[in-house]
Amino acid sequence: MTRGVLVTGGSRGIGAAIADAFRDKGDKVVALSSSDADLADPDAIERAVTSAVETLGGIDVLVNNAGLVELGSLHGLSYADWQSLWQRTFAVNVFGAANMSYLVARHMIDRGIRGRIVNVGSRGAFRGEPDMPAYGASKAALHSLGQSLAVSLAPHGIAVTSVAPGFVGTDRVAEMVTEDVRRQSPFGRVARPEEIAGAVIYLASAEAEWASGTVVDLNGASYLRT
Numbered sequence: 001m002t003r004g005v006l007v008t009g010g011s012r013g014i015g016a017a018i019a020d021a022f023r024d025k026g027d028k029v030v031a032l033s034s035s036d037a038d039l040a041d042p043d044a045i046e047r048a049v050t051s052a053v054e055t056l057g058g059i060d061v062l063v064n065n066a067g068l069v070e071l072g073s074l075h076g077l078s079y080a081d082w083q084s085l086w087q088r089t090f091a092v093n094v095f096g097a098a099n100m101s102y103l104v105a106r107h108m109i110d111r112g113i114r115g116r117i118v119n120v121g122s123r124g125a126f127r128g129e130p131d132m133p134a135y136g137a138s139k140a141a142l143h144s145l146g147q148s149l150a151v152s153l154a155p156h157g158i159a160v161t162s163v164a165p166g167f168v169g170t171d172r173v174a175e176m177v178t179e180d181v182r183r184q185s186p187f188g189r190v191a192r193p194e195e196i197a198g199a200v201i202y203l204a205s206a207e208a209e210w211a212s213g214t215v216v217d218l219n220g221a222s223y224l225r226t
Contacts, residue, residue: 004056005029005204006049008039008100009066013170014120017193018063021201028056032066039066039096040088049103060113061204062104064097064142065120069172073131086134093138098145101160105153114157116204119146120196123166123219139164143215150213159212161203165196166219185220 005022009015010031019031030052037048053059072085101117108115122129122139129136143162150160167173167181167190182189199218202208217225 003027003060004052004058005061005063006052006056006059006104007031007063007065008037008096009033009120010063011035013172014165014168014193014196015063015065017197018065018120018200021194021197022061022204025201027061030055034066039100040091042095042099045096045099046103049100049107053107058111058113059104059107059115061116061118062100063118063120063200063204064100066092066096067120067122067135067139068092069132069135071132072134074133089134089138090141093135094141094145097142101145101149105149105156105158108158109153109156115159116208117146117149117153117158117160118200118203119143119160119162120200121146121162121164121215123164123217123223125164126225127223146215147213154212157209159203159209161208161211161213162215163196163199163203164215164217164219165191166222167191168193168196184222186222187220189220191218191220 005027007015007019010019011033019029022029038044068089119142121143124136125140125143146160146162167177169190177190196218199216
């Protein structure tokens with residue numbers, strides 16, 4: 001059965017790989033980029049969801065992949081810049097994902113769709129990100145949001161999961177992927193975007209309903225949590 005899939009941050013990197021993977025399965029996909037919708041703007045999100053519903057005929061799967069990544073540590077920023085960085089990061093990574101999830105979930109409930117919501121979080125939510133603490137904290141909040149929604153949406157047949165990648169070989173973080181970063185994993189490399197996409201495809205499948213509420217680590221054994 002062909003499904004309607006909405007992927008945020010879907011124009012490049014992990015998001016593009018996810019969008020392509022769904023298309024390869026025969027699904028219809030709307031891949032939102034930052035130029036399509038400002039995820040810090042609730043009204044822009046509402047317009048984007050309305051447009052996606054019209055284009056797809058309905059949304060069966062939402063992938064909250066868009067994320068703002070900015071370096072900025074406590075030691076390197078003024079107080080004003082620190083506040084601004086945290087506000088920008090949470091506006092997209094948390095509030096944007098929460099608003100997108102609300103609108104799509106309500107759409108699914110109203111239409112009786114047994115849908116899927118998959119969040120792209122981060123290893124940094126558990127390992128810590130001293131050079132970008134706002135990013136790490138925002139991804140921890142995203143994981144928590146997903147688990148809360150998993151409980152509240154299960155009675156409607158909607159499963160919610162998250163993936164927590166480590167470093168992934170994309171253009172956006174190319175300068176950060178040093179040899180030391182590669183050595184964090186015993187495989188001696190970072191992830192390929194297609195590997196993250198493969199996990200998302202499974203979590204969005206009908207067979208993965210019982211995985212609802214989980215956060216799947218995808219970091220090549222670079223960080224093991226208990």
